[in-house]
Amino acid sequence: MDKKTVTTISYLSRLMIDKEKEEKIVQDLDNIIEFVDQLNDADTSDVEPLTNPLEKTAKTRSDQITAKNLKKELLEIAPSSNDDYFLVPRVVE
Amino acid sequence: MTIKYKTIKEIKNMISQKEISNKEIIKEVFDQIQANEHLNAFITLNKEPALKKSEDLDNNPSDLPLAGIPIAQKDLFCTKDLRTTCGSRILNNFIPPYSATVIENLENAGCISIGKTNMDEFAMGSSNETSFFGNVENPWGKNLVPGGSSGGSAAAVSAGIVPAASATDTGGSIRQPASLCGITGLKPTYGRVSRWGMIAFASSLDQAGPMARTAEDCALLLNQMCSHDEKDTTSLDDAIPNFEENLNEPLKDKKIGIVKDLDLSSLDNEVVKVYEDSLKEFEALGASLIDISLPNLSLSVPTYYVVAPAECSSNLSRFDGVKFGRRSEDPNNLEELYIKSRSEGFGDEVKRRILIGSYVLSAGYYDAYYKKAQQVRRLIKNDFDKAFSNIDVIMTPTTRGPAFEMGSKGSDPIQMYLEDLFTISANLAGLPAISIPNGNIDNKPTGIQIIGNFLDESSILNFAHMFQTSTNWHKYTPEGVKE
Numbered sequence: 001m002d003k004k005t006v007t008t009i010s011y012l013s014r015l016m017i018d019k020e021k022e023e024k025i026v027q028d029l030d031n032i033i034e035f036v037d038q039l040n041d042a043d044t045s046d047v048e049p050l051t052n053p054l055e056k057t058a059k060t061r062s063d064q065i066t067a068k069n070l071k072k073e074l075l076e077i078a079p080s081s082n083d084d085y086f087l088v089p090r091v092v093e
Numbered sequence: 094m095t096i097k098y099k100t101i102k103e104i105k106n107m108i109s110q111k112e113i114s115n116k117e118i119i120k121e122v123f124d125q126i127q128a129n130e131h132l133n134a135f136i137t138l139n140k141e142p143a144l145k146k147s148e149d150l151d152n153n154p155s156d157l158p159l160a161g162i163p164i165a166q167k168d169l170f171c172t173k174d175l176r177t178t179c180g181s182r183i184l185n186n187f188i189p190p191y192s193a194t195v196i197e198n199l200e201n202a203g204c205i206s207i208g209k210t211n212m213d214e215f216a217m218g219s220s221n222e223t224s225f226f227g228n229v230e231n232p233w234g235k236n237l238v239p240g241g242s243s244g245g246s247a248a249a250v251s252a253g254i255v256p257a258a259s260a261t262d263t264g265g266s267i268r269q270p271a272s273l274c275g276i277t278g279l280k281p282t283y284g285r286v287s288r289w290g291m292i293a294f295a296s297s298l299d300q301a302g303p304m305a306r307t308a309e310d311c312a313l314l315l316n317q318m319c320s321h322d323e324k325d326t327t328s329l330d331d332a333i334p335n336f337e338e339n340l341n342e343p344l345k346d347k348k349i350g351i352v353k354d355l356d357l358s359s360l361d362n363e364v365v366k367v368y369e370d371s372l373k374e375f376e377a378l379g380a381s382l383i384d385i386s387l388p389n390l391s392l393s394v395p396t397y398y399v400v401a402p403a404e405c406s407s408n409l410s411r412f413d414g415v416k417f418g419r420r421s422e423d424p425n426n427l428e429e430l431y432i433k434s435r436s437e438g439f440g441d442e443v444k445r446r447i448l449i450g451s452y453v454l455s456a457g458y459y460d461a462y463y464k465k466a467q468q469v470r471r472l473i474k475n476d477f478d479k480a481f482s483n484i485d486v487i488m489t490p491t492t493r494g495p496a497f498e499m500g501s502k503g504s505d506p507i508q509m510y511l512e513d514l515f516t517i518s519a520n521l522a523g524l525p526a527i528s529i530p531n532g533n534i535d536n537k538p539t540g541i542q543i544i545g546n547f548l549d550e551s552s553i554l555n556f557a558h559m560f561q562t563s564t565n566w567h568k569y570t571p572e573g574v575k576e
Contacts, residue, residue, distance in 0.1 A: 001452075009451040013406060014413070014428075015444055016436040025445065028506055032449055035507050036395040036462065042469050049467030050474055052297045053283045053523025058326045066323075073190035079420035086415050091427050 001030040096121055098253035098575050101162050101310045108161050115147040115161040115205075122163045122207050125254040132230045134248040136168050137176045138208040146205050157203030159317060165249045165258040168209035169216055170196050170301070171290040175206075179292045180214040180224040180242075183418045183438025193290025194322045195259060195301050202317040210245030210258060214440045215409065216266055216294045218242050219512040220502065223442040228499055231274055232571045233537055237496040240270030240512075246304050247274040253570060257305040257314055261291060263298045264397050265491075265516025268528035271304055272491035272540025275530045275569055277557065278304045279311045282548050283523035284329040286315075287322035295404035296327075298397075298520040307567055308529060308557035312336040315550060331548060339551045340558040345379030347556070350484035353384045354391070355515075361494050364539060367532030368490045371541045371560070375488075378559055385480040385487065389472045393518040396473065398510055399453050399466035400521070405443075406450025412438065445506060474522040477546075485552050487544040489515045491528040495537035515542055525550045529557045530566040538569060 006026050010017050017025055080087040094113045096104050107113045123140055143163070150161050171177050171189035178184045192200070200206060213223040221229040221244025229244040231237035232252040239248045246258035247270035260267045262280035271278025279302045286301045293299060303314035316337060321330040351372070357365050372382060414420035414434025421433035439447070453462035480487065493514060502508045519526040524544055531541040545553040561567050568575040 005452070006448070009448050009455065012455065013444075013447045013451045014410075014431045014435050015439070015447060016432050017444075021441070024504070025448070028445060029448060029452070031505070031507060032398060032445075033452070035510075036399050036453075036466070038395045039392060039399070039462075039465050039469050042389060042392055042472060044465060044468035044472070047468040047471050049464055050471035051467055052327065053474065053521075054327055054329070056327075061323065070190055074416070077188060077190065077417050079414060079418070088415055088427050089424055089430060 001026060001033055096256070097125065098306070098570050099256055100306045101159070101256045101313060104162060104256055115150040116144065118161060119143050119147040119163060119205060119207065122255060125252070126208070129232070129252050129254060132232060132248050132252060133227050134211055134229055134245040134252070134254070135165070135208045136178055136180070136211050136226050136245070139175055139206050143205050143207050155203050158313065159199065160203035162204045162257070163207045163255050164199060164204045165208060165210045165246055165255045166196060166206050167243055167246050167258065167260050168212055169261050169292050170259060171292070172196055172206065172209065175209065177209065177292070178226070179216070180212045180226060181438065181440070181443070182225040183412050183434070185225070185419050187418050191290065194287035194320065194324065195318050196290065198318055198320055199259065207255060210243070210249055212245055213242035214443050215292070215405070216242035216261060216263055217405070217442050217446055219265065219269055219509050220499070221245065221270070222499060223440055225440060231496045233275065233496060236499050237537070238273065238499050240273035240496065242266040243270050243304065247271055247276060247278070250274070250276045250304050250306065251571065257303060257310060259301060260304045261299060261301045262520065263294050263401060264520050265513040267302050267304060268491050268516050268526060268540070268542060269513060271528045273496040273538070275538030276304055276306055277308050277311055277527065277529050277567060278302065279315060279527045279550070279554070280519065280525060281315060281319070281550055282525045284327050285525070285548070285550070286318050287320060287325045287328045289322055289324040293408040295401040296408060297404060298401060300520070308527065308554050308561055309337070309340060311527070312340060312554045312558070334551055336550055336554055339555050342555050343379060344375065344556065344559050347380045348383050348484040349375055349380050350385035350480055350487040351382050352387050352390065352487065352489060354387055355489060359493070360490065363534045364490060364494050367534065367539050368541060371531040372488065374560060374564060375556070378563060383484050385484060387473070387476040387480060387518070389469060389476055390518055392469050393473055393521055394510055394514055396466045396469045396521060397513070397517045398449070399462050400470060402446040402450035403454050403463050404450070406447045406454065409443070409447055414438070442506070470521050473518055477522045477524060481546040486556055489542045489544070491515060491540035491542040495534050495539050519544050523547065525553055527553045527557050529560060530569065531564070532566060533569055538566070
């Protein structure tokens with residue numbers, strides 16, 4: 001883990017790291033990665049990954065609309081919106 | 094008449110005997126919240142609607158299972174028309190247009206939601222020191238942490254403000270604060286309780302559950318919290334037993350698994366003694382102790398700190414300042430809007446976990462970390478499956494020690510992560526587990542954890558209840574032992 005890696009993953013995460021905290025964050029992340037490297041002690045050859053404790057296939061349901069249309073309520077709680085859309089800074093000149 | 098330190102069962106009795114009115118109960122709760130303001134246990138109160146509901150109940154008495162019972166709701170559950178912050182600046186102004194299924198279930202059972210409890214930001218923390226709304230204080234001592242992430246819920250119950258609270262547990266967030274605050278906290282089997290309307294942290298680990306003064310009350314609450322919910326694809330549609338039915342089953346011939354791989358040498362001597370005394374109590378109740386092996390248990394914390402951040406980095410990508418929550422002022426363009434809204438809105442611990450998650454999921458590292466952790470997760474689950482073929486429950490201490498001082502874990506995040514050493518494995522394997530008070534060291538409570546087999550909440554509630562009928566550790570309060 002180095003500054004360059006942290007800059008890359010910060011951008012992937014859409015996060016900005018304060019300059020004065022950068023060194024501490026690099027150090028913390030480095031320690032955490034070193035800590036989780038213990039996982040290499042386990043022999044996992046031929047072990048199927050476990051993504052969820054239930055391991056059930058998601059159930060299908062009939063293709064019928066059950067949700068209520070909350071358009072008005074949802075647009076109302078947005079930081080910026082008009083009658084139909086969420087508003088953001090202009091992206092196309 | 095007071096409801097301070099009373100159980101749900103006792104309060105129900107007081108209501109039915111007309112010893113206290115519903116309105117008097119709710120008024121007392123808000124007086125207690127004010128008297129305990131220094132605990133900082135609440136973020137948002139629901140005073141007027143709560144008082145209104147209590148007046149309605151006085152006019153039209155109800156026989157619903159939780160009628161009139163005041164419950165504090167963790168601020169991670171969406172509550173319709175009531176601010177829901179998840180302890181974060183980014184949701185500072187978020188008022189959900191709907192309620193979580195758990196909240197609906199509890200309110201449909203008659204409970205009165207009195208407010209939203211403080212918590213570690215997005216449930217990431219074990220001491221309630223990462224909330225945007227400030228630290229929560231443990232009622233057992235000034236400057237002591239209540240544990241986390243459900244620190245506000247635990248403090249509110251521990252201080253006797255409410256008989257019960259809702260909470261959530263991703264790596265120990267119900268059991269560890271329950272232990273540090275001297276109350277009972279239950280994490281159900283993954284899938285037992287709907288996650289719909291819970292603000293997601295790590296979706297394959299998150300599970301909601303109750304905090305209360307007794308196992309008996311937890312059983313009553315769990316009966317109401319559970320339901321099969323089509324809105325949550327991981328919600329189980331298995332039969333839901335009546336959790337109050339088997340509480341009094343004798344423990345004779347029952348088997349308790351004791352993990353021989355567990356290294357207790359790093360624990361305080363007194364903590365080990367309290368734990369061993371509890372095991373003797375269970376033996377006196379007729380249960381026998383069986384050595385079991387969980388050889389991969391020591392890898393549970395590192396496994397968790399890959400899986401949980403990975404899922405968190407994905408779940409928290411929804412907070413972008415566009416659709417809800419807080420937006421940064423005057424961004425120059427859309428990308429800056431995302432970056433500034435997130436950077437200003439999240440605290441340091443949340444950022445750290447998002448970064449770790451992005452790292453372990455990124456190209457070139459996915460197999461080495463994320464896939465590897467999921468494989469070890471399988472090994473840990475297999476260990477439990479094997480152990481449970483021969484035993485009823487597993488017991489461990491809940492935490493490494495009693496409540497610690499705020500700020501005492503220093504600035505090394507790993508020291509805080511190790512706080513969940515005993516609790517994390519139940520989340521990885523999806524198993525139910527409960528923490529009950531089992532001792533007191535220098536006027537600070539300790540807890541013992543009982544882990545059950547998949548879907549077997551009934552057994553752990555039975556063990557916990559039998560312990561509470563023969564001991565009085567659950568009656569200890571910060572103001573002395575309850576009559």
